[in-house]
Amino acid sequence: MKKNNLPENKNLDLIRALIKKHKKNDQVFAGIGFFVIASLAIALLILFLDLLLDGYPKITLEFFSNFPSRKPEMAGILSAWVGSALVLLVTFFVAVPMGVAAGIYLEEYAKKGWLADLIEINVANLAGVPSIIYGLLALGLFVYEFGLGQSILTAGLTLSLLMLPIVIVSTREAIRGIPVHIREAAFAVGATKWQVTLHHVLQYAMGGVLTGIIIGMARAIGETAPVITIGALTFIAFMPPSPVTEVAPFINFDWLDAGFTVLPIQMFNWISRPEHAFHINAAATGAVIIILTLLMNGMAIKLRYNIRKKIKW
Amino acid sequence: MSNTKPTISKALKKNIRRNFVERLIEWALMLSGLIAILITFGIVYILVSESIPFFEAVSIKEFLTSTIWTPNFEIKNYGILPLVAGTVTITGIALIVAIPLGTITAVYLSEFASHRLRETIKPILELLVGVPTVVFGYFALLLVTPLLQKIIPDLPSFNMLGPGIVMGIMIVPYIASVAEDSMRAVPMAMREGSYAMGATRFQTAVSVVMPAALSGIIAAYILAISRGIGETMIVAIAAGQQPNFTFNPVESAATITAYIVSVALGDLEHGGIGYQSIFAAGMVLFIMTLSLNILGQWTRNKFSERY
Amino acid sequence: MVKKQEIIKAVSKNFNFYYADGTHALKDINVSLYEKKITALIGPSGCGKSTFLRSFNRMHDLYPGNKYQGEIILNPDNTNILDKKVDPIEVRMRISMVFQKPNPFPKSIYENVAYGLRVRGENNKRMLDDKVEEALKGASLWNEVKDRLPDLAFNLSGGQQQRLCIARALATDPEIMLFDEPTSALDPIATVNIEELMSELKKKLTILIVTHNMQQAARISDYTAYMYLGKMIEFDETDIIFTNPSKKETEDYITGKFG
Numbered sequence: 001m002k003k004n005n006l007p008e009n010k011n012l013d014l015i016r017a018l019i020k021k022h023k024k025n026d027q028v029f030a031g032i033g034f035f036v037i038a039s040l041a042i043a044l045l046i047l048f049l050d051l052l053l054d055g056y057p058k059i060t061l062e063f064f065s066n067f068p069s070r071k072p073e074m075a076g077i078l079s080a081w082v083g084s085a086l087v088l089l090v091t092f093f094v095a096v097p098m099g100v101a102a103g104i105y106l107e108e109y110a111k112k113g114w115l116a117d118l119i120e121i122n123v124a125n126l127a128g129v130p131s132i133i134y135g136l137l138a139l140g141l142f143v144y145e146f147g148l149g150q151s152i153l154t155a156g157l158t159l160s161l162l163m164l165p166i167v168i169v170s171t172r173e174a175i176r177g178i179p180v181h182i183r184e185a186a187f188a189v190g191a192t193k194w195q196v197t198l199h200h201v202l203q204y205a206m207g208g209v210l211t212g213i214i215i216g217m218a219r220a221i222g223e224t225a226p227v228i229t230i231g232a233l234t235f236i237a238f239m240p241p242s243p244v245t246e247v248a249p250f251i252n253f254d255w256l257d258a259g260f261t262v263l264p265i266q267m268f269n270w271i272s273r274p275e276h277a278f279h280i281n282a283a284a285t286g287a288v289i290i291i292l293t294l295l296m297n298g299m300a301i302k303l304r305y306n307i308r309k310k311i312k313w
Numbered sequence: 314m315s316n317t318k319p320t321i322s323k324a325l326k327k328n329i330r331r332n333f334v335e336r337l338i339e340w341a342l343m344l345s346g347l348i349a350i351l352i353t354f355g356i357v358y359i360l361v362s363e364s365i366p367f368f369e370a371v372s373i374k375e376f377l378t379s380t381i382w383t384p385n386f387e388i389k390n391y392g393i394l395p396l397v398a399g400t401v402t403i404t405g406i407a408l409i410v411a412i413p414l415g416t417i418t419a420v421y422l423s424e425f426a427s428h429r430l431r432e433t434i435k436p437i438l439e440l441l442v443g444v445p446t447v448v449f450g451y452f453a454l455l456l457v458t459p460l461l462q463k464i465i466p467d468l469p470s471f472n473m474l475g476p477g478i479v480m481g482i483m484i485v486p487y488i489a490s491v492a493e494d495s496m497r498a499v500p501m502a503m504r505e506g507s508y509a510m511g512a513t514r515f516q517t518a519v520s521v522v523m524p525a526a527l528s529g530i531i532a533a534y535i536l537a538i539s540r541g542i543g544e545t546m547i548v549a550i551a552a553g554q555q556p557n558f559t560f561n562p563v564e565s566a567a568t569i570t571a572y573i574v575s576v577a578l579g580d581l582e583h584g585g586i587g588y589q590s591i592f593a594a595g596m597v598l599f600i601m602t603l604s605l606n607i608l609g610q611w612t613r614n615k616f617s618e619r620y
Numbered sequence: 621m622v623k624k625q626e627i628i629k630a631v632s633k634n635f636n637f638y639y640a641d642g643t644h645a646l647k648d649i650n651v652s653l654y655e656k657k658i659t660a661l662i663g664p665s666g667c668g669k670s671t672f673l674r675s676f677n678r679m680h681d682l683y684p685g686n687k688y689q690g691e692i693i694l695n696p697d698n699t700n701i702l703d704k705k706v707d708p709i710e711v712r713m714r715i716s717m718v719f720q721k722p723n724p725f726p727k728s729i730y731e732n733v734a735y736g737l738r739v740r741g742e743n744n745k746r747m748l749d750d751k752v753e754e755a756l757k758g759a760s761l762w763n764e765v766k767d768r769l770p771d772l773a774f775n776l777s778g779g780q781q782q783r784l785c786i787a788r789a790l791a792t793d794p795e796i797m798l799f800d801e802p803t804s805a806l807d808p809i810a811t812v813n814i815e816e817l818m819s820e821l822k823k824k825l826t827i828l829i830v831t832h833n834m835q836q837a838a839r840i841s842d843y844t845a846y847m848y849l850g851k852m853i854e855f856d857e858t859d860i861i862f863t864n865p866s867k868k869e870t871e872d873y874i875t876g877k878f879g
Contacts, residue, residue, distance in 0.1 A: 026513040033421025101345035122349040128606040130543025140359035222445025225545035506723040510736040511713040
């Protein structure tokens with residue numbers, strides 16, 4: 001039977017009842033959705049707070065200046081954070097130039113063709129490779145075949161491999177956002193391609209590139225699996241040789257060769273011990289790592305937000 | 314006749330040199346670009362070259378069908394199935410948690426949340442993606458498992474349920490982010506068409522937006538699976554490192570990734586079969602994640618932009 | 621002048637509209653839609669005709685911050701569509717819309733047309749089959765698609781997709797159908813198809829159409845309203861508007877002096 005064009009009261013009532021039912025479903029889902037997000041947020045907040053509260057008492061100056069020790073009360077993260085800092089130094093100086101250069105190449109120079117496509121496919125795939133595979137690559141290749149040993153240099157190279165796709169992708173996206181007329185204006189006054197790239201494109205892209213670098217470094221700080229695989233030591237009570245020396249030539253690269261550990265491995269080591277006191281140390285280390293990564297990621301997000309707001313072509 | 318040298322040749326000289334520098338720079342950049350191909354090549358090379366001697370000593374049949382994995386014990390068995398079972402079980406538990414929660418979050422953010430709420434939550438999701446997994450491992454072992462032990466009294470300290478749940482929580486922001494992006498990409502015009510027919514937000518989300526964004530949503534799930542399979546620290550810390558062929562979540566087990574870590578922690582002679590076993594296991598892992606990643610990309614591209 | 625026997629289907633009274641950013645987009649609109657007639661809204665870009673159209677099915681409610689002021693009364697039940705107490709969903713179930721660019725759902729042809737019916741709780745297969753066929757015939761699309769109802773709607777051509785959207789809007793027996801520049805994205809042949817369609821449709825329901833194309837308004841509509849800068853400048857029978865308009869602004873626009 002056809003419904004009339006003109007709504008009789010009966011039809012209208014039926015429709016209104018139906019609408020009410022649908023709207024109730026709507027609200028139920030909205031409630032569920034909000035509940036899910038809120039519970040997730042609260043659960044994570046509780047977990048992090050627990051970590052902080054457990055570890056907080058241990059976060060003292062001594063903690064940062066002590067070596068790990070068999071006695072949990074005396075143990076500290078000196079070798080760990082120094083190791084992390086040195087490894088990240090290597091990572092930065094390898095991943096950033098190569099990543100930015102690759103990004104520039106792909107966006108500005110590469111001609112459309114099989115080579116550019118192949119590189120793109122590889123970058124996309126590498127971003128999805130589990131980090132431990134990079135560890136295996138580094139173990140077989142860097143540690144043994146190239147003979148670089150289980151050293152800070154190797155760790156730095158490994159983490160830079162991990163960081164590379166992130167830097168390449170952010171560089172590309174940053175460059176892609178720059179409108180053509182900026183480049184055209186530069187070319188019009190006679191600049192060469194490299195000059196245009198360096199002096200104009202890169203300046204505007206710098207924000208986006210920087211965001212990618214910060215995110216990449218934040219990830220590198222927390223990476224554990226690949227660094228364990230290449231043989232970072234989990235208990236070291238000595239420091240690598242200092243990069244700066246008193247005698248000429250004042251800069252020394254022996255530290256690249258040294259054994260080392262990093263913050264997340266130190267945390268892993270302490271969690272793996274049965275004594276509760278070591279767990280507290282682990283919590284403290286975890287708190288330090290989280291604060292660092294949250295700070296860096298937060299910086300990156302803020303940077304990206306500012307760029308989006310400020311830049312008006 | 315003027316006796317000033319023609320300025321042309323000087324400029325020409327500079328031109329040649331400048332062109333040379335430009336070409337040099339272009340080559341340097343291209344080499345950097347090639348690095349991605351080199352890395353992939355390196356991975357494949359090392360996995361294959363270290364696995365070859367392994368498979369000379371171990372039959373493929375044993376590798377793929379035996380349910381005991383003890384390469385470093387007195388009696389050596391080389392069946393990869395226990396590690397695969399551990400990987401699959403824990404990832405399965407993680408997905409049971411992450412897929413519903415992640416999808417609901419994505420639908421809510423995309424179709425229900427106000428602009429302000431969405432802009433507040435999305436950065437938080439991004440921050441969560443950046444939390445190191447070793448921290449999640451801590452939660453799994455020292456917080457979640459004890460909690461679970463109150464509900465399941467006989468739960469061992471190392472089990473698959475705790476890390477599975479925590480891994481699920483870790484993956485939720487990842488799924489939510491990717492799926493939400495896919496849904497936001499559905500044009501408003503299609504939603505207006507649905508609303509104009511008298512549909513509610515929920516009806517529009519389920520009947521129109523999700524089907525339109527389906528390829529992106531499924532791609533998010535596939536990539537999440539890949540992420541779970543490749544995860545190391547949560548499982549190494551909380552699931553134990555004893556290979557155990559079981560799908561029972563209340564038992565302890567080792568995943569492929571945990572095995573590699575446990576071997577790397579010990580002292581291994583370079584070139585021994587124990588050493589090579591981690592590359593063989595790594596190769597299995599690589600094949601699994603590579604296939605999933607390719608499938609995910611293909612899914613994302615297959616149905617994209619039909620509107 | 622309006623013929624005495626005409627029934628008024630809907631009338632807007634002192635209708636003002638403000639966008640969320642404060643723009644006063646519609647100023648004091650008073651116009652009547654006559655039942656089973658086609659009323660066209662014409663005017664230059666930005667005059668507010670689409671804004672006015674979209675008020676009829678409360679589309680503006682989807683975007684927070686918009687404000688309606690005044691009334692749009694629907695007959696015969698004398699309901700003010702714009703009343704906050706009136707659920708927009710209820711309004712949309714009585715007044716449907718066809719959009720400028722065809723926007724079929726990612727579903728089969730059949731399911732696209734059946735969508736509105738399912739939203740209304742109709743799940744009986746026989747009923748759906750009948751209504752879908754009726755709607756597709758009403759949209760002059762049945763013969764072209766009757767053998768491929770399970771096909772994806774995206775596989776149809778632009779003109780077919782738009783007719784599908786018309787069928788979809790038709791299937792729920794709306795009282796008023798709103799058309800927002802329905803042929804601006806279509807080729808001339810498809811345009812003619814749809815114009816003929818509308819002349820058929822008006823036998824069953826009331827039509828309000830926004831069009832950029834003056835000739836289209838002259839061809840198909842019974843009444844025309846000329847809008848400019850948010851105001852209703854003149855409203856009358858189409859013949860009169862196009863041959864003997866009362867206001868000079870109308871005449872200037874019709875004769876192409878600006879626009």
